[in-house]
Amino acid sequence: MSVEELEVLIEQLQGRGIARCEYETEQGSVVLVFAADAAASVAETEQLSTSYSQASLVESPKAGYFLATHPLQGISLAAVGEPVDAGAIIGFIQVGEVLEPVKVKAGGVMVGYCPADGELVGYGAPIARLIPS
Template identity: 30%
Template structure:
């Protein structure tokens, strides 16, 4: 039975609540390793598209892996500070083995900061890019 994205999100929430930072599941034909970021957390609203008081939102990783600011075939980062982006724009990638999962902007605005360090191991829900919204 394939592991669904909703199952992964639920497992990550259980790990975080339990204080466990890593789980690895292997079954014939599939494997899953979840790493929950246990470092200092930023205060983020429960719904990432709701602006904070300073009118910014956070693009967060939806899977665990290694953060990439640029596509491996390109030298230029996907976004840079001060760059204007649309909702749904790819602001980074998470490398999981041979796969690359996109991190998307939850709202349109201007990139305020790239929070995650390129190459760093990030977990589910790790803040990656802060976006100042247009409102």
């Protein structure tokens, strides 16, 4: 995908209430994460040159609300495009007052989260997508 095509895609998606877009071709994939404020520009753009078919999913260990940050720390545990080690905690499932960590079984590079922060997920639901590093 060329820079010009990416700019057109961003222009078409901004201001439409879309928080995230994953676009895939045989050459690779692009993940666009937009700022919560509709007037703000793109918060984060990562292009990862790999086949989407190589990606692995991290699944939810239980049903509950997905949190990408610890409620007391407020820091994202895994950023798009960053390497993640096997056994690393990339989020939490909240059920009432209890937080269950979401751990990565095999390391890789974070492509993105599947649910939005605070979204209700079921047991075994995809939480994140990783590609081999």
